[in-house]
Amino acid sequence: MSENIRGADAMGGGAPLMLGASRRQFLAMGAVSIGAAASSSTSAPAPAQGRAGPDEMPRDSGAEGRRYLLKGGAVLSMDPNVGDFARGDVLVQGKKIVAxxxxxxxxxxxxxxxTDTVVMPxxxxxHHHQFQTALRSFLSEGLLADDGQPHGKKNxxxxxxxQLTPVYRPExxxxxxxxxxxxxxxxGVTTVxxxxxxxxxPEHSDAAIRALRESGRRARYAYSSGMGSxxxxPRDILRLQKQYFSSSDQLLTLAMGAELYGGVREEWALARKVGVPIVSHLVGGFGNSRVLEKLNREGLIKSDNEFLHATGLSEASWKVIVETGAGISIAAPIELTMRHGMPPLQTAxxxxxxxxxxxxxxxxMTADFFTLMRTVYTLQRGLIHERSLNGESQLPKLLTCRDVIRFATVEGARVAHLSQxxxxxxxxxxxxxxxLRTDAINVAPLNNVPGAIVTLMERGNVDTVIVAGRIxxxxxxxxxxxxxRLRSEIEASRDYLFKKARIRRELF
Known part of the structure; x- marks a missing residue:
């Protein structure tokens, strides 16, 4: 299916923050590359431009005029006009793909x-709430909300x-x-x-943006509400755009996170004035389906809207999404685990x-895309198989591994408004x-590229990652x-957050 189906900036400043520093020291910290404090055990060598051996990394990758050739891999282009190659090459110059x-x-x-890798996008x-990383697995058995049904106490x-989000400091x-x-x-997740x-x-916003810039990753920062006086x-989006997002030709771009309640008209109007996409949670069980339909009657839903989850929607709501060209984002492991409702894969x-x-x-749940792809793949097929076993004959097509990879790459870029x-x-x-390594013990021998990616691989197979040409x-x-160093800092942050929120961690 075509990638346009409907439905670099410079590294920012700042070495990884030492959480022992004061708030004032944090806010005043100058611009220093992450690499300035890097240890040799985690840094790759950088030989001179020219032919590189299997353990040598080209110098200044991503810089204007620098060229390197990814040679002899199994190339999965995800572009039907380019095609796939059992053994092919990808030529990169600066931040662009040349051939x-x-x-x-x-x-x-x-x-x-x-050799012995899959080369792919x-x-x-x-949709990722990245600020919560210090809270990993804390709510592994919790639900979205206390909805009056069983099991909802821990949510x-x-x-x-x-309790936890309100006590966050900028650091x-x-x-x-x-x-x-x-x-x-x-x-291998190059964009978020x-x-x-x-x-x-505003200092919390500046801290988030600074971290995203320093990571060297492509990101769209969805500026969303905070708490407290x-x-x-939403007005600070005007300052943020002027200060950080003056160019569209950079890794970090802007969106407005705005929900379907409260001051939605002001927030959405402001986002459209600034000219950025709008990202909103949409869980039908919370009455959002009716709100969506009302907003559409007022002409407010457009193709720049992205709706997260889209569970439990009415037929009229799906008609709105189809007619406006709005995008949707499915977080199947979360929706299945936290009672958002059945992931609307087949409905979509x-x-x-x-x-x-x-x-x-x-x-x-993990932010690993191999887990996401496998969940989507097995869920859709399992539901269709159950319908078949129950006697239905006019059934939808089963998802293929290539379909799921397309969701994770081409469709992700489209919904993020980055397809170009x-x-x-x-x-x-x-x-x-x-x-992605194909000679690893969990994959070899390679017999089918999309199948290996979706049904066999995991994050340990990710050999090399390139963003805008930069390795x-x-x-x-x-x-x-x-x-x-970073691990020590996030552990210190975790300890502060739980102590400040007066929540006891239960390790077992």
Whole structure:
């Protein structure tokens, strides 16, 4: 299916923050590259431009005029006009893909041996609350809300949004955002829509943006509401746009996180004045379906809307999504675990809407895209199989592995409004590329590329990760990242948050 189906900036400043520093020191910290404090054990070598051996990384990747050739991999382009190659090459110059095909002539380029890997576009996560990374697995057995039904006492709205989120300091936002970004880079997720519901003050917003910039990852920052009297939401989006988002030709772009209640008209009007997409949670069980239909009658729903979850919607709501061209993001593991409602995979497909995929919250489930893809794949097929076993004959098509990869790449780029830049290995697009090892013990021997990615692989197969031409992970290790230091900082943040919120961690 075509990638346009309906339905680089410079690294920002700042070494990883030491949480022992005062708030004033944090806010005043100058611009320093993450790599300045990196240990040699996590940094890849950088040889001179030219032919590189299997353990050598081309220098200055992503810089204007620098060329390198990913040679001899199994190329899964996700662009039907480009095609796939059992053994092919991808030529990168600066931040752009120049050519894709077999035996490309690039005598002046550094050579990166891609033998025994799949070369494909990076994954796109269209909904992730990255600031919550210090809370990983804390709510692994919790629900979304106390809905009056059984099991709801331990829930996200009470514990995460009600008790923990209000005590976040800017430095907690910073380390959570940075750690999440690097973790997903490590797993091959090159792009994220960061749904940032922690903008208690302008300093919290600045901290989130700083971390996203420093990570070297492509991100759309969805500026969302905060808590307390210090919040400048939503008007502060005007300052943020002017200060951080003056150019559209950068890795970090802007969106407005605005829900279907409260001051929606003011927030949405402001987002459209600024000219950014609008990201909203949409869970039908909370009455949002009726609100969606009302807003559409007022002419407020447009193609720049992205709706998260889209569970439990009426037929009229689905008609709104189809007619306006709004995007949807499905977080199947979360929806199944936290009682959002059944992930609307088949409902979306029945309406001709191609979904994107998202991780949502790591307080409950991993942000690993192999887990997301496998969940979507097995869920849809299992539901269709059950209908077949119950005697139905006129059944929808079963999802293929390629379908699910398309959701994770092409459709993710479309919903993020970045299709012109990423989502496929297309000459002229920016080089957001991942190399996945096929000679690992969990994959070899390779017999089917899409099948291996969806049914066999996991984050340990991610060998190399490239964002806008710049190599961010090389031969299994993140480049210029001091993981030991960052881990200490996020542990310190976690300890502060639980203590301040007066919540006792139960390790077992």
């Amino acid at each position: 894709v095909g077999p035996e490309l002539d690039a005598t002046d380029a550094a050579i990166i041996d891609a 990076g994954f796109v996560d269209t 996200y709205l009470s514990l995460i949004l009600g 907690d936002v910073y380390i959570g955002e940075l750690f999440a970004s690097l973790s997903q880079l490590d797993a 829509i960061d749904t940032s519901q922690v903008n208690h003050t 210090g919040s400048a939401y 497909l029945d309406h001709g809407v191609q979904p994107s995929l998202s991780s949502d919250v790591e307080c409950t 830049k990423i989502g496929s290995l297309t000459p002229g697009k920016e080089a957001d590329i991942i190399l 961010r992970k090389w031969r299994g290790a993140l480049v210029d990242v001091d993981l030991g």
